[in-house]
Structures are given as structure tokens and as C-alpha cells.
Amino acid sequence: RPHRTELYEDPPSGCWPIVYSPDYNITFMGLEKLHPFDAGKWGKVINFLKEEKLIADDLIVQAREATDEDLLVVHTRRYLNKLKWSFVVATITEIPPVAFLPNFVVQRKVLKPLRTQTGGTIMAGKLAVDRGWAINVGGGFHHCSSDKGGGFCAYADITLAIKFLFERVPGVSRATIIDLDAHQGNGHERDFMDDPRVYIMDAYNRYIYPGDGFAKRAIKRKVELEWGTEDTEYLQKVHTHVEGALNEFQPDIVVYNAGTDILDGDPLGGLAVSPQGIVKRDEVVFKAARSRRIPILMVTSGGYQKRTARIIADSILNLHTLGLLDKQRAACAVGSSSVDQMIRDSAKEFSSLSLQ
Numbered sequence: 001r002p003h004r005t006e007l008y009e010d011p012p013s014g015c016w017p018i019v020y021s022p023d024y025n026i027t028f029m030g031l032e033k034l035h036p037f038d039a040g041k042w043g044k045v046i047n048f049l050k051e052e053k054l055i056a057d058d059l060i061v062q063a064r065e066a067t068d069e070d071l072l073v074v075h076t077r078r079y080l081n082k083l084k085w086s087f088v089v090a091t092i093t094e095i096p097p098v099a100f101l102p103n104f105v106v107q108r109k110v111l112k113p114l115r116t117q118t119g120g121t122i123m124a125g126k127l128a129v130d131r132g133w134a135i136n137v138g139g140g141f142h143h144c145s146s147d148k149g150g151g152f153c154a155y156a157d158i159t160l161a162i163k164f165l166f167e168r169v170p171g172v173s174r175a176t177i178i179d180l181d182a183h184q185g186n187g188h189e190r191d192f193m194d195d196p197r198v199y200i201m202d203a204y205n206r207y208i209y210p211g212d213g214f215a216k217r218a219i220k221r222k223v224e225l226e227w228g229t230e231d232t233e234y235l236q237k238v239h240t241h242v243e244g245a246l247n248e249f250q251p252d253i254v255v256y257n258a259g260t261d262i263l264d265g266d267p268l269g270g271l272a273v274s275p276q277g278i279v280k281r282d283e284v285v286f287k288a289a290r291s292r293r294i295p296i297l298m299v300t301s302g303g304y305q306k307r308t309a310r311i312i313a314d315s316i317l318n319l320h321t322l323g324l325l326d327k328q329r330a331a332c333a334v335g336s337s338s339v340d341q342m343i344r345d346s347a348k349e350f351s352s353l354s355l356q
Helices: 041-051 077-082 086-093 096-100 103-131 157-168 186-191 231-248 275-291 308-321 336-352
Strands: 018-020 133-136 175-179 198-205 221-225 253-257 296-299
Touching (some): 018 103, 041 308, 086 096, 103 253, 103 296, 133 275, 157 175, 157 253, 157 296, 175 231, 186 198, 198 231, 221 231, 231 275, 253 275, 275 308
Parallel strands (some): 018 133, 133 296, 175 198, 175 253, 198 221, 253 296
16 A cells, blocks of 8 residues: 655645745855856746746745655665765765765755755656646756766656556556656666556667666667757757657556757756747747647756756746746546547657757
């Protein structure tokens, strides 16, 4: 029997299915600056959306921290116990001085924000099914699996969100992960290695971290990119493979890992996609899912430049302008004939769409 969790309590129906908490942001003694990650980017995204009057504090869903009991749905007790050692957390977050801090400080200042973002992803999974879409402004810790963290990822939020849905939401038994962060998503790949209910598409720079050959065996649609891949080639590949993935396997939920580290100039990603290219990419993925009436959960994942927060906000605003994000509850059951018609319409629209 699934344990009771606060993460699955229904938020007020007037809220946008956009999940966030001020607790997402990591700030302590400037140590967060030792990692290229902008550890306050999540709050900046929300501030940009507020400035544009898309949202207000009382209109977004407040993320709650995942408890140990929540985390144990995927993680081993042994792994969670390891996080009680500061040097282990320092290795996972790639911030060496963390090793010298007392663990209670590390728990409060580093792991609590990551646990809250993880809770946000789990909450957004249920919201996506209820409303047709949801965005967790944080999360996307795709290098963490049930028993191993790495690459700034301490909790396997993508795996958790999917396992929660499978266990608790009737009618959700198949999931597709579309991972478009610049890095291979080896965490969820290891977790779902032999699970036929989960289809993974992953597009990443083939030459960078983590280069996890074992995990690659779980990828059903692998798009290995060269250094410096630019908009035209990138968008064409994303469009082809997202459409192909959703035609090949019909999921009940799409989990979209929308890393912005594909941005030109990113110190870790090694790709060269423009801000406009990122906005267009998100549009392609949302159109593909929403035209098929498949609920979509987006998480923001990697992105290591100060300008990524603005790009994420611009992308959300663009999705809203195009009518791909609506506040109303999505119509749940749609007759299959109308779905087929919508797919045909969207295929027509895409074939006429220039990706320049």
C-alpha cells in the first residue's frame, strides 16, 4: 500500500500548475559560487514571470520537501545514509569545501533545497495528469539513480515522479522521458534499464560527462550530438525524434527534462544553440505532447550561465502566448477519433513549419 504523502494533496484549483518554493535556491557563504551552476536561477525565473504578470505568489503551487519516506520509494536506505557524510555531498555537488562543513549545515543549506525541488517534481507529476501540463521551475536531477548521486544531482526526482504516478494514479502505466539537457541522463536510464513501461529519448553532447556506456543501453532513441551543434541541425533532430518517439510508444505522461545548458557559451554543455533556439525547442516538445493530449511535466535541469533564467522565463511566456499552457483543467477523456484528427492536424502544421 502506498505510504501517505503530503506531496499528492490537491492544490487550490485557481493555481497555475507551476511549482516552486523560495527554498529551491542555494545560498551560503558564497560557496555556491564555486560551482558554475547559478544556484539562484530558479527564483530569478519566477521573478521574471511575475514582472510579466503571468503569475503571482498565490497563483503558483508551493513545493513541499520530499520526506525520507517519499525518497525511499526509489532510493535505498544505504544511499540516503551516505548523504549524512559531508564529503559524499561535496563529491555529488562538485563543491569541494562542502566536505569540511558539519553535516547539519549541509543538510539545511544544500540538501534541503534539493529535496524541496524533488518534492516539486513529484507534485508536478500529479498536476500534469490532472491539468494536462505542469512545470517544476527546479528539478531535473538526471544523473542520480536509486543508489548513486553525481553531477550536482543528489536525488532521482525524475524516477520518483514516474514511480509515484505508476503506484498512485490509476490509468498511468506508461511514461516517456524526453531528456534534452546537454548531458546524458544516466540516472533515470539506470533506474528504468529493464522497465518496458518507460521509453527514454535522450539527445546529448556525446563527448562530455557522464559518458555512461552501461546506462546508454536503456535509451530507446539516442541522439548523440557533436561539439558546437547549432540551431538548425539541433531543432531538426529534436523535432524528428520527439515526433518519432511519441509515434513509436504511446505514453500516459511525458517527462521533459528541459536543460538550458545547450546554450551557446555554456561552460559544460559544449553545444551552440541560441536563446531563440531553446524557446523553439520547448515549443516543439509541448506541441508534440499537447496535440496528442498527453500530459507533460517539464523540469528545468542544467544550465550554467547567468542568462539562462531569462531564457526559461521567455520560453514559458512563449508557450503561454501560443496557447500551449492554459490555466483550466484539461479535458480528460477525448474521443479517440478526435485525437486522431488532432494528430493529423498537428502533423500538417509541423510539415509546414519552418524550423529556421
